[in-house]
Each structure stands twice: as C-alpha cells, then as structure tokens.
Amino acid sequence: MKNIFDLETQNNSLDGKITAGFERLSQVFRVLLWEKAKKHDLSPIQIQVLIFIKHHTKNKATVSYLAKEFHLTKATISDTIKILEQKEYITKTVNANDSRSSTIELTAKGLEMVLVTEDFTNPLFDLVKIVPEKEKLVLWKNLSSVIEQLHYLQVINVQSTCHNCGYFVQQNGNNYCRLMDIQLETKDIRLDCNDHKPVRL
Ligand code: SF4
Structure with missing residues (x-):
C-alpha cells in the first residue's frame, strides 16, 4: 500500500x-x-x-x-x-x-x-504574520475544515471550536454565534473558545 x-x-x-x-x-x-x-x-x-x-x-x-x-x-x-x-x-x-x-x-x-x-511556537507565528491576509483566510478556512473532519473521525479528541459548539448556527449560508449574537466570518471561527458549549457528535 x-x-x-x-x-x-x-x-x-x-x-x-x-x-x-x-x-x-x-x-x-x-x-x-x-x-x-x-x-x-x-x-x-x-x-x-x-x-x-x-x-x-x-x-x-x-x-x-x-x-x-x-x-x-x-x-x-x-x-x-x-x-x-x-x-x-x-x-x-x-x-x-x-x-x-x-x-x-x-x-x-x-x-x-x-x-x-x-x-515556543513563535518561529511559525512570525512566518504566518507576514502571509497576505487573503491567503491567510483561505489557509484558515481549509485548516479549520481539516481539523473539524479529524475531530469527526475521532482522531482529535477535545475540540472547543465553533464548528462543534452548541451556540453555533448556520443560516442562509452564514455562520452565527448565538451566545455573542454575532455573525462569524471565516476569520472569527475559533479553534479553542472558553465559552464553547459541547454538543454530541
Ligand atoms: S461560543 Fe465560542 S465556540 Fe461557540 S460559536 Fe460562539 S465563538 Fe464559537
């Protein structure tokens, strides 16, 4: 194989x-x-x-x-x-x-x-900072999607992301956080949120 x-x-x-x-x-x-x-x-x-x-x-x-x-x-x-x-x-x-x-x-x-x-993560953080904003958004969208799928496959255990949060809703193709009552753009999607509410898969 x-x-x-x-x-x-x-x-x-x-x-x-x-x-x-x-x-x-x-x-x-x-x-x-x-x-x-x-x-x-x-x-x-x-x-x-x-x-x-x-x-x-x-x-x-x-x-x-x-x-x-x-x-x-x-x-x-x-x-x-x-x-x-x-x-x-x-x-x-x-x-x-x-x-x-x-x-x-x-x-x-x-x-x-x-x-x-x-x-300890700063060498990478510094490189990410200089990537043009448009490219960063594409990178984040894809990266958060990969992480979401790995969580769904139970490869990653704990995830406090928007995608698996009880406050996250999708309406008319847009994402919202009901807790903060705001629309979530790609840049707003969180990987680790202290207000995250777990939902069952
Ligand atoms: S509470 Fe946090 S994790 Fe949940 S939808 Fe809002 S911003 Fe995302």
Whole structure:
C-alpha cells in the first residue's frame, strides 16, 4: 500500500505533498518544544500542561480533561501533575464537597515558567504574520475544515471550536454565534473558545 513516505507517491501527488507538509510541521513543533523542555529541565508534556492551565478555565484543569486534550492516559497525566506539584509549579487542592475532584492551579513559579516557554511556537507565528491576509483566510478556512473532519473521525479528541459548539448556527449560508449574537466570518471561527458549549457528535 502506498503512503506519503514513499517518495514516488509523495512527489507525484499534491495530496501526498500537503500531507507530508503537515507531518513536517508536527516535527517542527516537537523540536521547538523539546528545546524549551531541555532548557528548563521539564518534559514537553509538563510544559504543555502548564501552558494549558494558564489559558483555560478552572473546570478544564482536571486529570480527565487533560488526558483527553493531550490524548494520554489518566495515569500519565496524574504522574505529570504529581511532578509539577513536587516542583512547585502547581497546587492541587481536593474539593471540600467532593473528595473525588480537585482544583489545579498555577503557582507564581508556574506562571513564570509559562511566560518563558509559551513562545515556543513563535518561529511559525512570525512566518504566518507576514502571509497576505487573503491567503491567510483561505489557509484558515481549509485548516479549520481539516481539523473539524479529524475531530469527526475521532482522531482529535477535545475540540472547543465553533464548528462543534452548541451556540453555533448556520443560516442562509452564514455562520452565527448565538451566545455573542454575532455573525462569524471565516476569520472569527475559533479553534479553542472558553465559552464553547459541547454538543454530541
Ligand atoms: S461560543 Fe465560542 S465556540 Fe461557540 S460559536 Fe460562539 S465563538 Fe464559537
């Protein structure tokens, strides 16, 4: 069976080149994150968890949610949380009303760590910034569509995008957010929204 790593398949097909391009980009992020991890004596997942906690609501900072978000087992996330707690980057407090749940928060030291690591995506961010606006819109439209389909196929677990939000409606070919009561143009479609309301697939 042919695949994109077969150079004949890849070089004779635009589909193969685009897919290989995505694969190359995933390597880029892995390398950039590893550089930060080595520099700060943390693992890539420890850095990702800290960054995630900083930018999301408290109800998402749970072992179950993080396990889904990062496609890892709850045991792996629990170990990650334990190490981050030992290194004093986070605090974990068991909720008084329900001993099975706990609140995970960044400490001041954790916040400092996020501030020096969360820019690991900047080399790509800087390149995207200089792409002409029209081309960016086409890129975003296609990229968000690919992500939506990967979520539908359950390749990507958690998605807090407009396309699978309970507040998202389509009318007369236009997209709307009922929560904010606004029309959503391509540039407004969100990949990760803290107001997202999950809907069943
Ligand atoms: S609440 Fe957020 S995710 Fe949902 S439709 Fe509105 S902007 Fe999109």
